[in-house]
Amino acid sequence: MHINSNYKNISETYLFSEIAQRVKKFSEQNPDAQIIRMGIGDVTRPLCSSAVNALKKAADEMGTKDGFKGYGPEQGYDFLKQALADYYKTTSGVALELDEIFVSDGAKSDLGNILDIFSDDNVVAVTDPVYPVYVDTNTMAGRKIVYLPANKDNGFLPMPSPDLEADIIYLCSPNNPTGAAYTKDQLKVWIDYALSRDAVILFDCAYEAFVTDPKVPRSIFAVEGAKKCAIEFCSFSKTAGFTGTRCGYTVVPNDLIREGMKLQKMWLRRQTTKFNGVSYPVQCAAAACLSKTGLEEIASNLEYYKYNADVITSTFDELGWPYTGGKNSPYVWVKCPDGLSSWDFFDALLTKANVVGTPGAGFGQNGEGFLRLTSFNTHGNTMEAMRRIKEVFK
């Protein structure tokens, strides 16, 4: 019996436990401090009425002889896949076949599980800073990982360098943690790179609903050539507040073929073998969010967060602090003032303004000197946090 020894190579992430520990200590020493948490990556607005009603209606159905649903299609019900196809058409002008859409319990699951269909000898390219899941999932499989520096010189949007030899490329746009977002022209360069060497782009667009800039595509498939080289991952988590309700979707185009195999067919086989579909009531709730009323309701939640992002970025504009994100993203990635390190700025924010951020260094070495704030708190807290920051750092 041998275990998968690659697990020994996964570095423990102490980022969020270290943050928790420092906040706890400060809180104990300053019991009256009104701490505002701006580090959270989780949504806070309640589920919209359309989703709640759909969940309840489906629950009632499941309790009747005629409405009961047993095993559904592993890749999702057609009613939801059709709603997603319509959503792609409306938001991005992208036409998808229903069998290219795979409904799942979330983008994180699919981003990890998709690796099943690739050989372990592929070279994987990720950005630095990076969402740690891309690194950990590939380390578990023993794949070689190369890092693409994301820094102020490239606007935190690395492009393929002439010497890059990557087989699988992760692009997250709008980006977690930097909030930077690739334009159509920039993505075209990546697509051409991937096509030139039969690489595959894993495109994480979990934050697509926050895009406002018309030059930034909400789907990589809005860019020519992508259907021959990209797989796209998205979810209802940030769009419709499904972080605790769990529903995502992955698009594997029928035109994506490598070594004579349709990746759509491989992923279908993976999912039918190792997955049994998403809860029927949850799929009903997800589809309800894409109805006319549902879309209006989730738009209002998105506006709420976007308003917070505006409050944050206008504060940084006022202070003259350079940042990325906030415009097409719930994340604001700000340069620490006065040449402070990520953790020193974290401590200064915590102790002087009682505001908690996420140190950029926790996402990779190029994150050093930066800090991430999110727009997922309330209006009141966001405004109060910015008032304090201005007072302390002006």
Next chain:
Amino acid sequence: MHINSNYKNISETYLFSEIAQRVKKFSEQNPDAQIIRMGIGDVTRPLCSSAVNALKKAADEMGTKDGFKGYGPEQGYDFLKQALADYYKTTSGVALELDEIFVSDGAKSDLGNILDIFSDDNVVAVTDPVYPVYVDTNTMAGRKIVYLPANKDNGFLPMPSPDLEADIIYLCSPNNPTGAAYTKDQLKVWIDYALSRDAVILFDCAYEAFVTDPKVPRSIFAVEGAKKCAIEFCSFSKTAGFTGTRCGYTVVPNDLIREGMKLQKMWLRRQTTKFNGVSYPVQCAAAACLSKTGLEEIASNLEYYKYNADVITSTFDELGWPYTGGKNSPYVWVKCPDGLSSWDFFDALLTKANVVGTPGAGFGQNGEGFLRLTSFNTHGNTMEAMRRIKEVFK
């Protein structure tokens, strides 16, 4: 870019599509035939009221500012893990720590995903006939598979032979497809075997709720030594009719250590990296099924299916047809009469009695000459099917 070429070695399963095709053809030629489907492995009774109400209550909570739940613990909420620990205590006398219990979206997902923590060079033992998922998931990883013949000589319960060299052993008890169930003494032999060579038993007890024989344990952890060599997979699918609602659980004991690594810690790392937890409303529904009222309600559904199983087995007793299962299982695995092959008996049943079963040969070469019927249809259909079978085959 290389794909995972092991996918080329997965055999396409035509079993259920072949069945569908033959039924369709017969149906077209005999439009008046009242076909009764006894091949289905899916439950049919509606979700119990406790589950429906819990789903609806949780949906309402999610729609409020204070009740909203975002990301939950990847391994499940404590309220559900505690309910499961209590269930283990009551049904099997097994004491579990909460961190040994992992809530998931279903046993099929976990049975596939657990393989992430094992090296690809392990030798895997499965029974023949077998639930195809065990074979396909290991074929995808390129592992060597050895088959343990399950036949009438061993009561469809293979035991370790002296020359068996296996690192990972799948045991499904009560078994799909044969309905045979290991006694405590038999499992002890397997546990001793696994301990003697540091192997790991993957124990699938999805049908534990059907066990009535006190000699048959409902959890492998009811048998001494199992916590040092076994991982157990179970779900609410068959117990509480959750095939479309999706909730399962996996137990990785803290005492299970291989090559110096706690498998509990490895699985925790796997799940926190590639999974984001089960939908909160679904976890509430699952916990409600384990409440006092919920347990009474699901017991009544189980009784319904058990009654059907009795109808089937008493018919076969009457006809003098040898079978396994039906007693501790929703499946009845019957020897085809008159030396018929699986498919010939399937055709005879279909054309003469208008009853659909599942040919045993579809589950492996030792399944040849057998057929699987399930107790998941209605009382009326089950009785009518048995009436016809007696009439045709008496």
